[in-house]
Amino acid sequence: MKPETEAELAEMVAGLSEPVRIVGGGTRGVNGPGAVLETSGLGGITLYEPGALTLVAQAGTPVAEIEAALEAEGQQLAFEPMDHRGLLGTSGTPTIGGVVAANISGPRRIQAGACRDFLLGVRYVDGMGQVIKNGGRVMKNVTGYDLVKLMAGSWGTLGVLTEVSLKVLPKPEAVATLAVHVTSAGDVIQALSAALKSPFEVSGAAFDPQVGRALLRVEGFSDSVTYRTDQLKSTLSAFGEATEVSDPAELWQGLRDVTPFHGQAGDVWRISVKPTDAPEILTRLEADQTLLDWGGGLIWARVPKGTDPRARLGAFQGHATLVRAEAETAAVLGRFQPESIGVQALTRDLRARFDPRGVLNPGLMG
Template structure:
């Protein structure tokens, strides 16, 4: 394993490399790319934290837990609520902030706060030639030129290896409760979640468990405001089923975020993004052993028998990512949804520009 201790060492390793490199943060995702493992864990530490300016600059290999502890001490948080994949994948290691950004990992609060890329202000990275590049800044103003910040977020290390990220952080909510609606089928659940998201009550989570037939709607903010908004929302959602309010929702939403219902269950796991209105006609075709809905029904987690080609069953617009499967299944089906030809050509062109040797996580994204 190659573990550079600073950005210069990392750039030199990439510049000298003649074969493929498997870019790895904490090693919790297990994508299984061929090549010498290049770990960013040696690039760790807080570069700048200004709580008053809601700004954090941190090296990419810094453990996510360290970042969250630092923010919690100032009553702040990463609003995009990054998922912890270890329970779902049965992996070990420690998630890093660079891994979160590289994969654009975002949790239930995405429907209200946005994705990881929406909170990313700047990046430093080394491209496939070893060139060191800085883009963006520490504030959202006076930024000119190409927006490589958004390009790097979600590229999974195929365009460059992150060495530093600048993030916007937000205050933690004073209170959080979950409004529940029980005894609803999928069509009713989708209508209930749409009503909640279309309400003026600033919902920060909308999920559904079809096994228990429970809709969960999260409301966060100042305590008095949460009490008022959740009570009004429970009244409005009562037309869809039996509504109620759960006071302590932290553990519950961590379970939704990390898809804990699938932990320890055999089978492949897929992550499907569709329009919520298309979910009703899609679900019967999936023939899944278990399902979980998030983002108001726009995100579907599906547990299916090993080796299942779930993409062949999707009859609506959307895309499906193979999150957990054997190496053979990942090689046969691909982790990511194949891109349309025009978009694939653009992506290939970007990879040639940023990684002309084709050594950064080759084959991972087409």
């Protein structure tokens, strides 16, 4: 099923006699029911006001189309949505609906916020085929219940997105990245934390153990970037000499898309933790390969096929999400961190309200 309009989608959902797997651009390789409901037919930017920093697009609009329109006006999606194709070995086209449904957010999240923080409004079809609108198309609209943020990260289990309204931001005039060579995980976290706690507005803080570099990004007006970069070099001097890296855009795109893992065998997990807990988590993981982002608060880990990192980690403050694995492993371990009893009850009640028939991506989130 591939509707071309919101009304057609609503009619299809209302008439469902079996559960469906919702697919946007087909880049995520999510498992589910055999019946597929595609949203890629709902495409196009319906409103773009650069002066108001506002863009509205249908859910099936390719992210590349949106980024091209923003680039022409010197603007950007500040939350840097990841392109999963290289990591997952998939094809297809990333869509803005898929980005919002999974709340995909890149390295700049530590400064600018997540995808959900840039959502102004949504339109979606619930599990009964009703069209729901929440939020607005402008930043001053704050009325009503905040279903906007609830839909971000719900993975299509509460409704099928048809349109999203987003706040956009100007692209920075200049970008600089500093690299400091460090060895121990403890020193890495201290270095990244020192930079993030400084007043110099770091917009990226990552570490690739394969090359042993802590990476810090600074963005803004040219004179400001030059000053802040110089000050950060002094701040980081206790950890070693900080040097500027060439091609920072390519570097951060590679970090965003977890390029070091591309073509490497094994399962891939995404682990969110307190940055100060990262060294202990890395020790428990015993992963084949890791990559740290968000100042150490996000750990990408590549482990042998079928490995259960949650068992290795035990109890910890955070959550581990399975990003890439064979269907059998995903079926056994589950994609998402198991919820507590209280959260399970809340989730169950929400789904009963939004999708009482259980036809939208059943079983995906537990």
